[in-house]
């Protein structure tokens with residue numbers, strides 16, 4: 001990296017943006033020479049998209065195609081389109097993406113959404129539109145979640161997102177603060193960002209290996225409003241950090257990433273869990289979530305705000321009220337340390353222990369990618385159109401690992417690894 | 419239209435933009451209720467794209483998907499991507515567009531390209547990239563050129579295009595002048611643009627019908643440096659204005675459009691033609707073109723500037739030195755009246771009578787879309803990889819229609835219909 005010798009405090013915004021693009025392409029995506037790249041970005045993230053395009057071509061990309069989305073156009077649809085049209089999604093575009101992945105393309109998403117974009121829109125329309133997209137996106141998304149291709153998500157600050165995170169600051173100050181948080185958590189501030197990422201990645205792998213050796217049957221959570229036991233899937237596999245995709249490229253799918261995670265057993269969740277942060281779900285804020293599980297299934301769901309959206313979410317399909325992911329993140333993670341609520345899963349899920357409603361990752365089972373849907377279900381892996389992470393970690397959360405013999409071993413105390 | 423009652427001189431830019439979007443959707447595209455819309459636009463044309471999106475939803479669009487292109491990203495590819503990658507095109511995306519058209523989507527393109535974007539890039543790379551796109555775009559493009567779906571092209575001013583048209587003006591003045599020219603030629607300045615378009619469309623249809631009844635064997639051109647007889651193809655069909663697409667929707671494919679046009683006979687062009695405007699071809703200006711035909715074929719080609727590029731162009735293939743289109747446009751057309759050279763076919767071909775080197779339109783023959791390549795050639799339709807329009811009309815051009823009996827009937831005098 002040409003700017004590595006410069007003291008990081010002296011870097012201009014443009015230089016930091018360039019570094020972010022470079023680690024996204026080289027470390028996050030692990031783009032291979034001659035590979036095609038499909039990028040998704042919003043019109044508010046053009047500067048980062050251009051820097052990524054540049055670094056992708058420098059890394060030997062054969063072709064970079066960016067699919068830009070426009071928040072203004074999305075809002076016009078909600079306000080003007082016929083009610084009956086909300087079951088429509090551009091299947092032809094998602095099929096196209098799937099075809100690109102199958103023919104060897106890598107995938108990069110720039111995250112930067114306005115967390116409350118759809119908060120004033122009809123939840124019925126939002127739900128139907130989301131369901132329609134989930135359905136047509138599924139074949140392409142499976143190539144991503146099964147890690148058949150190299151992919152990554154990286155963030156760009158945007159005015160609307162910054163205003164949500166820093167509501168009391170002037171727009172330019174908020175934007176600048178959000179960029180700082182993104183640069184810091186993406187390790188762009190390190191003297192050598194690429195080296196810093198490699199060290200961090202090794203640490204996550206070591207933690208996952210430790211848990212894989214333990215082979216816990218379940219995790220026991222205790223904290224304010226939380227008393228919850230979550231069984232792990234048979235042959236579950238803890239993952240964290242980078243992974244070698246089916247196409248042979250090594251990628252770190254999320255930048256930042258601080259979690260180790262695995263597949264819980266869809267029929268083995270019991271007790272009450274209270275979210276420790278609001279959940280921003282496709283434009284709506286859901287606050288004060290408290291949920292009770294019996295036999296893996298949500299039997300009671302409450303929220304102090306956004307209850308209707310929560311209810312619609314877990315009514316999506318049968319798997320939407322069961323868990324598909326469990327992730328452990330120490331409370332001292334750099335993102336948690338920032339004390340910020342980002343209203344963005346990429347950041348907030350890396351600030352706290354979390355669980356996810358919906359679809360499980362088959363990659364979080366031993367040889368999971370070779371199993372049929374029936375075999376996956378038999379091991380406890382959940383199936384759903386949705387995958388929604390919500391935060392249950394805090395500095396007051398204790399977690400024990402429960403061995404197959406039923407012994408409790410302390411894993412986390414007050415939010416930190418023991 | 420809510421602003422129809424306002425005197426057009428008092429309209430703000432935003433109001434004119436809104437009117438342009440409305441005629442594009444209602445008259446150009448003829449979007450039907452419940453129809454999906456696929457739009458292509460560059461990042462420099464977002465304001466018009468948003469207004470079109472709004473009017474499409476107001477007209478009952480079920481879904482509007484815009485594929486944005488970025489000139490900056492295109493240039494990065496030319497400057498940084500591996501040489502061997504220029505045969506690559508995003509076939510998955512064009513296949514997706516084709517699938518959208520087949521499932522009922524309409525198509526709108528916003529034109530606004532920088533005429534000299536690639537003028538400094540390696541012509542070899544440009545040629546290969548264009549050929550790669552032509553190849554993968556072909557199946558989707560055929561649905562468009564065969565008018566199986568409703569489609570239209572409408573223009574947005576962009577800074578780079580405006581700088582080409584008004585090189586002596588300050589950037590903001592140039593942009594504003596180009597917008598004025600677009601608004602005027604798109605009839606947005608009329609008191610009731612929708613009504614003005616309907617009247618204009620009826621006029622073009624009437625003119626094409628007149629010519630179709632005449633069934634001229636040839637056209638005879640006389641003007642400064644021009645003395646030229648051009649035979650028309652057997653079963654030629656004059657077209658102009660709107661058309662009912664295969665999906666039943668009525669659309670006007672180009673906004674603006676001033677031409678009536680048909681297919682000349684590839685073996686029946688004799689005499690000398692002098693171009694009346696410079697030709698902008700792939701970033702190069704060709705000026706002072708004078709060409710002599712014998713038996714349909716160019717036997718002598720001169721240009722006062724860009725002679726080499728002209729020679730290369732007509733050497734592309736055998737069909738490149740024969741004619742594939744003849745179009746009649748009165749010198750009083752609003753675009754000709756502006757006196758501007760737009761470096762954009764959508765405008766320049768509607769400013770003057772023109773002929774095109776290369777590929778003929780099969781739709782300009784009776785039942786042409788049902789004919790085989792051999793049958794098309796037998797009727798005189800030309801075949802080539804290129805289709806390059808050049809302007810031969812002026813206020814000094816006279817044109818006669820030559821009947822099958824050999825009688826000359828005056829069609830145009832001093833550039834105007836008699």
Ligand SMILES: [Zn+2]
Nearest residue numbers: 259261327349
């Ligand atoms: Zn997670």
Ligand SMILES: [Zn+2]
Nearest residue numbers: 325356387389
């Ligand atoms: Zn997750």
Ligand SMILES: [Zn+2]
Nearest residue numbers: 677679745767
């Ligand atoms: Zn023409």
Ligand SMILES: [Zn+2]
Nearest residue numbers: 743767774807
């Ligand atoms: Zn033409």
